[in-house]
Amino acid sequence: xxxxxxxxxxxxxxxxxxxxxxxxxxxxxxxxxxxxxxxxxxxxxxxxxxxxxxxxxxxxxxxxxxxxxxxxxxxxxxxxxxxxxxxxxxxxxxxxxxxxxxxxxxxxxxxxxxxxxxxxxxxxxxxxxxxxxxxxxxxxxxxxxxxxxxxxxxxxxxxxxxxxxxxxxxxxxxxxxx
Numbered sequence: 001x002x003x004x005x006x007x008x009x010x011x012x013x014x015x016x017x018x019x020x021x022x023x024x025x026x027x028x029x030x031x032x033x034x035x036x037x038x039x040x041x042x043x044x045x046x047x048x049x050x051x052x053x054x055x056x057x058x059x060x061x062x063x064x065x066x067x068x069x070x071x072x073x074x075x076x077x078x079x080x081x082x083x084x085x086x087x088x089x090x091x092x093x094x095x096x097x098x099x100x101x102x103x104x105x106x107x108x109x110x111x112x113x114x115x116x117x118x119x120x121x122x123x124x125x126x127x128x129x130x131x132x133x134x135x136x137x138x139x140x141x142x143x144x145x146x147x148x149x150x151x152x153x154x155x156x157x158x159x160x161x162x163x164x165x166x167x168x169x170x171x172x173x174x175x176x177x178x
Contacts, residue, residue, distance in 0.1 A: 004178050006033040007069035009062075011076035011087035011126075013041060018112040018148035019075035021156050022167075026073050026110065026143075028157075029164070030171040038062045040090035055097050062090070063097035070178045071106040072135075078113045078122035083129070091129055102133030106177040108170055110143035112151075118144030138173050141166040 008023035020037070027035040042059055043049070066072055076083040094101070109126055111119025123144065127137060143166060145151055151160055158164045 004033045004070040004175070005068060006030055006035045007065050007072045008035065008037045009040060009072060009074045009087070009090070010037065011074070011084040013086055017077070018114075018145065018152070019077055021152055022075045022110060022112045022143070022145055022148070022158075023073055024156060025152075025158050026075075026108070026167055026171055029168045030175060036065065038065055038090075040086060042090055042093050045089055045092040045096075050096060055093070059093040060097050060099070063094050063099040063101050066094070066101035066105065067099045069105070071108070071174050073108045073110070073174070074126065075110045075112060076119060076122050076126050078111060078115065078117070078119035081121045083111075083122040083126040087126065088129060091133075095133065100133075102130070102135045105135045106174055107135040107137045108174045109137060110145070110167075110170070112145035112148035114147065114149055116146050118146035118148070120144045136177060138170060138177065141169055143167055143170060 006027055010017055010020040010023055012019040076087050109123055111123040113119040153159050
């Protein structure tokens with residue numbers, strides 16, 4: 001098999017986002033792969049704007065990236081007991097693109113938050129958001145990185161043995177699903 005293509009989508013836009021760091025650690029633990037991260041700094045979805053100007057090129061690009069990837073990893077923060085508006089907006093826009101990239105796509109979902117539940121509710125809701133697109137979402141192990149700011153060392157590697165073990169297992173399962 002050729003080198004798999006892995007796409008990471010972070011639901012956080014912050015420069016030092018723990019969700020982006022978690023994606024990069026997941027990609028490292030996945031092993032040999034061509035890894036890239038999607039830029040989902042899309043405008044807010046507006047049907048009038050779409051009708052007048054069409055789907056923005058930046059949205060079409062991410063849809064093509066998803067389509068070209070062998071697997072996708074999504075990591076979301078939890079804001080007010082749900083996933084970020086950024087990830088929901090991205091999913092809404094991507095659903096409007098000409099390319100319908102999600103159907104049958106292997107997807108691993110995870111979350112990283114400062115709270116003690118690690119984004120469990122956000123991840124559950126995000127999984128529900130994905131249902132209409134019919135990807136193949138891995139069911140576990142679930143990665144809910146609690147107290148995320150304190151879970152990485154100075155080289156952005158996860159430090160918790162349990163998290164490393166479970167993330168390694170999730171990435172092994174994702175690789176097997178390709």
